[in-house]
Amino acid sequence: MPSTAQTLFEKVWRRHEVVAETPDTPAVLYVDLHLIHEVTSPQAFTVLRERGLEVRRPDLTFATMDHSTPTRTEQVFGGAPITIEAAARQVRELEVNCDAFGVELLGLRHARRGIVHIIGPELGLTQPGKTVVCGDSHTSTHGALGALAFGIGTTEVGHVLATQCLLQKKPRTLAINVSGRLAAGVTAKDLILAIIGRIGVAGGTGHVIEYRGATIAALDMDERMTVCNMSIEAGARAGMIAPDETTYAYLAGRERAPRGEAWEKALEEWRRLPTDAGARFDREIDIDASALEPMVTYGTNPGMVIPVTGTIPQRPGDAMFAKSLAYMGFEPGGPVAEQPVDVVFVGSCTNGRISDLRAAAALLRGRKVAPGVQMLVVPGSQEVKREAEAEGLHQVFLEAGAQWRESGCSMCLGMNGDLVPKGQYAVSTSNRNFEGRQGVGARTLLASPLTAAASAVRGRVTDPRELMQE
Amino acid sequence: MDPIKTLRSRTVVLPASDVDTDQIIPARFLTTTTRSGLGAHLFADWRYGSDGQPKTEFVLNRPEAKGCTILVAGHNFGCGSSREHAPWALTDYGFRAVVSTQIADIFRNNSLKNGLLPVIVDQAAHAWLMEHPGAEVTVDVETSTLTLPTGQTARFPLEPFSRYCLMNGVDELGFLLNREQEIRGYEQRRASGLPA
Numbered sequence: 001m002p003s004t005a006q007t008l009f010e011k012v013w014r015r016h017e018v019v020a021e022t023p024d025t026p027a028v029l030y031v032d033l034h035l036i037h038e039v040t041s042p043q044a045f046t047v048l049r050e051r052g053l054e055v056r057r058p059d060l061t062f063a064t065m066d067h068s069t070p071t072r073t074e075q076v077f078g079g080a081p082i083t084i085e086a087a088a089r090q091v092r093e094l095e096v097n098c099d100a101f102g103v104e105l106l107g108l109r110h111a112r113r114g115i116v117h118i119i120g121p122e123l124g125l126t127q128p129g130k131t132v133v134c135g136d137s138h139t140s141t142h143g144a145l146g147a148l149a150f151g152i153g154t155t156e157v158g159h160v161l162a163t164q165c166l167l168q169k170k171p172r173t174l175a176i177n178v179s180g181r182l183a184a185g186v187t188a189k190d191l192i193l194a195i196i197g198r199i200g201v202a203g204g205t206g207h208v209i210e211y212r213g214a215t216i217a218a219l220d221m222d223e224r225m226t227v228c229n230m231s232i233e234a235g236a237r238a239g240m241i242a243p244d245e246t247t248y249a250y251l252a253g254r255e256r257a258p259r260g261e262a263w264e265k266a267l268e269e270w271r272r273l274p275t276d277a278g279a280r281f282d283r284e285i286d287i288d289a290s291a292l293e294p295m296v297t298y299g300t301n302p303g304m305v306i307p308v309t310g311t312i313p314q315r316p317g318d319a320m321f322a323k324s325l326a327y328m329g330f331e332p333g334g335p336v337a338e339q340p341v342d343v344v345f346v347g348s349c350t351n352g353r354i355s356d357l358r359a360a361a362a363l364l365r366g367r368k369v370a371p372g373v374q375m376l377v378v379p380g381s382q383e384v385k386r387e388a389e390a391e392g393l394h395q396v397f398l399e400a401g402a403q404w405r406e407s408g409c410s411m412c413l414g415m416n417g418d419l420v421p422k423g424q425y426a427v428s429t430s431n432r433n434f435e436g437r438q439g440v441g442a443r444t445l446l447a448s449p450l451t452a453a454a455s456a457v458r459g460r461v462t463d464p465r466e467l468m469q470e
Numbered sequence: 471m472d473p474i475k476t477l478r479s480r481t482v483v484l485p486a487s488d489v490d491t492d493q494i495i496p497a498r499f500l501t502t503t504t505r506s507g508l509g510a511h512l513f514a515d516w517r518y519g520s521d522g523q524p525k526t527e528f529v530l531n532r533p534e535a536k537g538c539t540i541l542v543a544g545h546n547f548g549c550g551s552s553r554e555h556a557p558w559a560l561t562d563y564g565f566r567a568v569v570s571t572q573i574a575d576i577f578r579n580n581s582l583k584n585g586l587l588p589v590i591v592d593q594a595a596h597a598w599l600m601e602h603p604g605a606e607v608t609v610d611v612e613t614s615t616l617t618l619p620t621g622q623t624a625r626f627p628l629e630p631f632s633r634y635c636l637m638n639g640v641d642e643l644g645f646l647l648n649r650e651q652e653i654r655g656y657e658q659r660r661a662s663g664l665p666a
Contacts, residue, residue, distance in 0.1 A: 086501030153554035153580035
């Protein structure tokens with residue numbers, strides 16, 4: 001007899017099947033929360049206009065602007081113009097579209113604006129068991145709360161706007177079982193980088209990952225979001241973590257979370273979501289977290305990653321590998337530690353939350369950013385910014401010589417003009433070290449906020465544990 | 471979307487694996503609010519020098535690449551961001567198919583919605599294609615088959631629904647709009663607290 005035990009993913013999927021998949025047609029999947037932003041929505045609204053369609057569920061649709069928005073305070077609040085004209089046009093177009101179609105927008109000067117993947121959970125919009133989509137691949141972040149959350153293209157943004165549904169083929173499931181305690185100085189970012197290094201940048205293609213095990217259960221929500229955020233860097237559209245008491249404590253009292261009787265009812269449903277004992281995954285991988293060290297990338301995709309104490313691998317005869325190292329200006333067999341650094345970026349949907357800023361500030365307190373290093377600290381949301389300022393973290397950054405900005409995606413992809421100059425080395429807490437990602441010719445080394453801050457202080461790629469012992 | 475039934479073209483071979491969408495269309499070109507004109511920026515940082523002039527050594531800038539509609543690239547093409555600007559740039563440039571041993575999920579979905587055929591073939595056929603740039607190949611949508619000039623064929627995965635949409639040039643929005651009754655029924659079940 002087939003088992004009726006289900007995984008977290010299967011439970012959420014089944015509850016959102018409007019029409020189940022058949023051999024000839026994909027499933028019609030209902031979307032509970034549709035997040036939109038300025039970059040991937042304009043052409044979708046154009047389709048609605050061309051076809052004379054409305055937004056079917058404006059109450060389930062929520063907009064903000066983050067990718068092409070400025071981070072300089074004078075440009076956000078002071079009336080100084082947005083430098084890039086096309087970016088300014090995109091921002092205006094989102095305002096016009098949201099107004100015309102009745103979609104709630106947290107606009108440029110809104111007190112709760114921020115990176116879409118930071119504010120969804122922060123406002124309590126993202127909840128366990130929901131389906132969440134957005135025209136952005138890092139939508140996988142929201143899976144940290146036990147939601148099924150994945151990135152979609154602009155055509156699909158149009159589908160969801162018009163019908164609140166998507167046509168989807170059911171993905172396979174991959175369990176990543178993590179055991180062992182993370183050592184001091186080793187963070188959730190190091191864990192996910194190590195996982196991507198292990199399974200590769202295409203290792204999760206076609207799958208939804210569920211991160212499981214004692215190590216995952218011990219992570220706080222910010223850390224869980226960092227892990228789920230980078231699922232897409234392993235090729236998986238979604239990463240999920242079963243909701244538990246940590247999740248409920250995080251959500252309780254948030255602005256858009258259910259209250260009173262509705263909260264109790266929701267809680268009852270959420271408690272039924274975790275994967276049943278005996279449920280089968282299509283694949284399983286075991287990771288021992290206790291052996292991990294701070295990780296840093298050395299190449300041009302997130303799978304090219306080593307411990308900060310390690311040496312760059314040698315792959316004779318691999319032309320792609322050689323090309324990647326040539327772009328980075330690195331030699332096979334050499335160390336990555338002690339590499340001089342020009343730019344340090346702390347922020348993004350991967351590591352722009354309050355605990356990330358606390359970690360970076362803890363290392364910077366009483367220290368200075370090394371001469372010649374430009375350090376940019378960009379909070380993930382205006383709420384994170386306020387929280388950091390209430391704790392005095394901004395003073396730590398400013399006194400160290402770093403820049404303190406308004407929230408947004410910023411230097412993660414440089415759409416707003418926050419760029420790493422050509423040929424320069426950046427230690428970045430973001431998610432992609434692709435060629436040119438942070439600027440034409442920019443050389444990105446992905447790392448945790450601790451490693452980024454330590455590298456800023458020394459002006460060289462630095463194992464944060466060296467500074468933590470001082 | 472123009473229907474595709476069969477494609478016949480010489481190939482352009484891009485000898486790179488894990489080609490991410492930031493390479494296909496760099497982020498600075500995403501400030502556009504339309505779908506058109508992105509072909510000019512396809513592979514911008516590989517295609518043009520810092521002076522804005524085409525790099526002669528890049529495959530798309532070679533005379534023999536002109537008019538080719540099939541791009542062959544290494545493993546895991548289209549990884550990274552969800553930007554649909556990537557298939558828009560490829561189709562605007564003139565490509566109708568991308569061939570690899572693996573194609574990233576979101577890019578593949580986006581391609582199917584824009585008449586760009588994602589052709590995932592086995593190692594042997596792929597290796598042959600990588601070694602024979604400019605080979606004249608045929609891609610048949612109905613049979614999901616790529617035929618090499620040697621006469622050898624390789625099957626590629628294509629869901630029946632996607633095949634129907636590609637061959638008839640229909641988009642999926644119409645199909646979804648026709649599910650209105652089911653969608654409303656689902657919403658009513660959810661609103662009344664019944665299991666969906």
